[in-house]
Amino acid sequence: MTSERAAPPTISEVAAEAGVGRSTAARTLGGYGYVSPELRERVLAAAERIGYRANALARSMSTGVSHTIGVIVADIANPFFGGVVRGISDAARARGFDTLVVSTHEALDEEVAATDLLIDKRVDGLVVASAALDAASAAHLERARGHGIPVVLVDRAVPGLDLDAVVIDNREATREAVARLIGEGHRRIGFVWGPPVDERPRRRRDLVDAAARDLWTDGERLQGYLDALDDEGLAFDAELVMVGPKTEQRAELEVGRMLALPEPPTALFCTETDAMTGSLRALRTAGLRVARDVSLIGFDDSSWAAVIEPPLTMIEQPMLALGTRAAELLFATIDGERERTELHTLETRYIARASVAPPAQPARVE
Amino acid sequence: MTSERAAPPTISEVAAEAGVGRSTAARTLGGYGYVSPELRERVLAAAERIGYRANALARSMSTGVSHTIGVIVADIANPFFGGVVRGISDAARARGFDTLVVSTHEALDEEVAATDLLIDKRVDGLVVASAALDAASAAHLERARGHGIPVVLVDRAVPGLDLDAVVIDNREATREAVARLIGEGHRRIGFVWGPPVDERPRRRRDLVDAAARDLWTDGERLQGYLDALDDEGLAFDAELVMVGPKTEQRAELEVGRMLALPEPPTALFCTETDAMTGSLRALRTAGLRVARDVSLIGFDDSSWAAVIEPPLTMIEQPMLALGTRAAELLFATIDGERERTELHTLETRYIARASVAPPAQPARVE
DNA sequence: CTGTTAGCGCGTTCAG
DNA sequence: CTGAACGCGCTAACAG
Numbered sequence: 001m002t003s004e005r006a007a008p009p010t011i012s013e014v015a016a017e018a019g020v021g022r023s024t025a026a027r028t029l030g031g032y033g034y035v036s037p038e039l040r041e042r043v044l045a046a047a048e049r050i051g052y053r054a055n056a057l058a059r060s061m062s063t064g065v066s067h068t069i070g071v072i073v074a075d076i077a078n079p080f081f082g083g084v085v086r087g088i089s090d091a092a093r094a095r096g097f098d099t100l101v102v103s104t105h106e107a108l109d110e111e112v113a114a115t116d117l118l119i120d121k122r123v124d125g126l127v128v129a130s131a132a133l134d135a136a137s138a139a140h141l142e143r144a145r146g147h148g149i150p151v152v153l154v155d156r157a158v159p160g161l162d163l164d165a166v167v168i169d170n171r172e173a174t175r176e177a178v179a180r181l182i183g184e185g186h187r188r189i190g191f192v193w194g195p196p197v198d199e200r201p202r203r204r205r206d207l208v209d210a211a212a213r214d215l216w217t218d219g220e221r222l223q224g225y226l227d228a229l230d231d232e233g234l235a236f237d238a239e240l241v242m243v244g245p246k247t248e249q250r251a252e253l254e255v256g257r258m259l260a261l262p263e264p265p266t267a268l269f270c271t272e273t274d275a276m277t278g279s280l281r282a283l284r285t286a287g288l289r290v291a292r293d294v295s296l297i298g299f300d301d302s303s304w305a306a307v308i309e310p311p312l313t314m315i316e317q318p319m320l321a322l323g324t325r326a327a328e329l330l331f332a333t334i335d336g337e338r339e340r341t342e343l344h345t346l347e348t349r350y351i352a353r354a355s356v357a358p359p360a361q362p363a364r365v366e
Numbered sequence: 367m368t369s370e371r372a373a374p375p376t377i378s379e380v381a382a383e384a385g386v387g388r389s390t391a392a393r394t395l396g397g398y399g400y401v402s403p404e405l406r407e408r409v410l411a412a413a414e415r416i417g418y419r420a421n422a423l424a425r426s427m428s429t430g431v432s433h434t435i436g437v438i439v440a441d442i443a444n445p446f447f448g449g450v451v452r453g454i455s456d457a458a459r460a461r462g463f464d465t466l467v468v469s470t471h472e473a474l475d476e477e478v479a480a481t482d483l484l485i486d487k488r489v490d491g492l493v494v495a496s497a498a499l500d501a502a503s504a505a506h507l508e509r510a511r512g513h514g515i516p517v518v519l520v521d522r523a524v525p526g527l528d529l530d531a532v533v534i535d536n537r538e539a540t541r542e543a544v545a546r547l548i549g550e551g552h553r554r555i556g557f558v559w560g561p562p563v564d565e566r567p568r569r570r571r572d573l574v575d576a577a578a579r580d581l582w583t584d585g586e587r588l589q590g591y592l593d594a595l596d597d598e599g600l601a602f603d604a605e606l607v608m609v610g611p612k613t614e615q616r617a618e619l620e621v622g623r624m625l626a627l628p629e630p631p632t633a634l635f636c637t638e639t640d641a642m643t644g645s646l647r648a649l650r651t652a653g654l655r656v657a658r659d660v661s662l663i664g665f666d667d668s669s670w671a672a673v674i675e676p677p678l679t680m681i682e683q684p685m686l687a688l689g690t691r692a693a694e695l696l697f698a699t700i701d702g703e704r705e706r707t708e709l710h711t712l713e714t715r716y717i718a719r720a721s722v723a724p725p726a727q728p729a730r731v732e
Numbered sequence: 733c734t735g736t737t738a739g740c741g742c743g744t745t746c747a748g
Numbered sequence: 749c750t751g752a753a754c755g756c757g758c759t760a761a762c763a764g
Contacts, residue, residue, distance in 0.1 A: 021752075057427055093468075281672075302670070401733075421758070
């Protein structure tokens with residue numbers, strides 16, 4: 001027999017049960033004000049007896065704080081964001097806060113809707129991995145701040161927005177990795193998660209523009225790739241950059257295309273896990289072997305990368321740390337301990353394994 | 367200049383601005399009751415002008431519904447739960463509900479705390495992947511129901527609990543996979559994520575007991591392994607079951623031990639991704655090759671599994687579907703459309719790839 | 733069709 | 749040190 005929705009006991013009922021005034025009960029249960037040990041005991045016993053639990057909603061209404069922070073990410077099923085969210089929620093819970101998570105499918109309008117929703121729920125703060133590429137499209141974040149809700153950005157800083165942000169240096173991490181490839185003697189290096197444009201940019205300038213328009217982290221990684229090329233005086237070849245939708249299938253196709261070029265790449269830089277698996281598929285189809293025929297470096301280390309033959313050289317992102325750091329900044333802001341905003345850059349780790357080797361036939365003609 | 371926490375406009379202010387009574391404003395903004403088109407227009411304009419947004423907290427207080435469901439999982443950073451949560455939250459948002467996610471680190475006491483917390487927040491329903499192994503330790507879930515909050519279990523059904531649950535048939539999926547291994551001629555099959563006990567059970571009976579005590583899905587998978595052995599009349603060998611903490615390192619160690627046995631296993635069944643990667647490491651260390659020397663089957667397909675050489679045969683779980691199905695059941699219950707609880711079993715998919723082959727030296731002596 | 737009024741459950745003065 | 753009284757912002761009967 002299902003007990004019908006018995007209205008949860010209120011503080012008044014506890015007071016009645018204990019034979020005291022409401023506010024005496026409220027004070028002991030709320031843990032504020034003075035209450036004689038004797039009455040205190042009676043109230044506690046009464047509360048225990050009838051199974052009293054404070055209504056957090058009512059409490060939030062009076063106090064104005066919900067002890068809840070909102071988190072907005074593109075896709076909670078993506079292991080990267082999973083790690084970030086876990087870092088945030090662990091840090092939040094350590095402070096007695098709950099976490100409201102919204103997954104926006106990488107769509108700006110969903111992000112805007114989510115932000116308003118969370119504002120309506122009166123969250124005490126917001127951590128967001130925003131899909132906004134400039135201040136103009138981030139009005140919703142300003143709005144949150146206007147409502148007195150602190151916002152900190154994670155993973156993706158929005159240029160021109162005066163907000164704390166916790167990120168990694170995608171450009172530099174990529175530059176360094178590609179530089180290592182070049183250091184090994186590679187001259188033709190493919191870049192696998194390129195801009196999602198239909199037509200392949202012919203001029204380098206167009207590519208840079210596309211990268212700038214390419215929301216988020218991928219554009220920065222492409223810049224790093226270009227930086228490395230520049231540092232070493234290598235020519236840019238548009239044929240070596242993937243274009244089109246960012247899917248594993250597309251990556252496989254594009255890498256297959258590169259491999260069939262008269263002068264195929266001898267190394268590949270992959271910006272994401274699926275870019276890497278797509279590349280691996282293309283290599284297998286082409287009958288090529290990792291390291292011996294084509295060197296490989298990827299982003300986002302995973303336990304799989306270390307057990308592949310050969311083990312893959314990867315750039316590891318501190319997912320949990322990104323989350324905890326963002327949460328800490330948020331709480332510092334909530335506590336009013338922060339004056340001006342900052343960009344916090346966390347370190348990535350280059351994990352050298354065996355997928356990088358000198359090219360089979362040195363490009364140097366000298 | 368940071369705009370100081372300007373108190374968000376209330377419905378009364380909108381009414382004042384529009385020059386109507388509060389409830390007229392409330393009715394148009396709340397979308398209930400009758401309001402003349404003319405006034406309606408005035409109210410809407412006024413709301414727009416001063417940037418009114420309803421306070422969801424206050425609304426929930428009056429109505430008693432929060433339009434929020436709580437989700438409790440062991441670890442949001444685990445891709446499996448990430449997928450499940452995404453399924454749940456997508457389904458929830460389609461119904462206009464938000465999702466409060468709590469990650470419990472696989473600890474029952476944290477789960478209990480999380481449940482009470484969510485009850486306090488007056489969530490309208492709960493989806494939980496519980497760490498409780500029997501009805502006795504699931505008092506918190508009963509409590510939620512006592513408060514009129516519907517609960518549906520996901521991934522893990524709690525025996526003896528009268529709750530809807532959405533699961534997969536771990537036992538049968540494992541039995542089938544192990545049976546295929548046996549069908550290929552394997553006679554000695556290692557089982558990689560065994561019970562987390564310190565001492566290796568000597569008798570089969572002890573192992574079964576341990577499996578029953580082993581919370582959640584792993585115990586069921588072990589049962590399936592045993593079933594397959596029984597079906598084919600194969601003897602059980604305690605040495606072929608991993609024991610100890612469920613970590614990748616431990617798996618590597620235990621598989622290494624099995625491989626060094628006088629009669630080593632010719633196939634391995636891995637219950638999780640990390641069990642698989644640990645096994646792969648052990649194989650490499652031992653200088654053994656997948657399929658040729660040792661066949662492999664794992665749980666939870668991932669894009670990596672398909673690009674390894676050779677590609678890995680895996681059992682795929684419908685993560686998103688588990689989530690959406692659970693959410694749908696929850697809403698049906700909220701809508702009062704369900705009479706009695708049921709166990710919903712979703713299909714897994716056996717993805718045959720190249721990591722399974724007949725044993726190198728047939729065990730058959732005939 | 734509109735405005736008045738009474739709660740929802742809790743926090744917080746303010747007398748007593 | 750305790751209890752009565754009011755307010756948070758909104759919904760929902762209820763008269764008018």
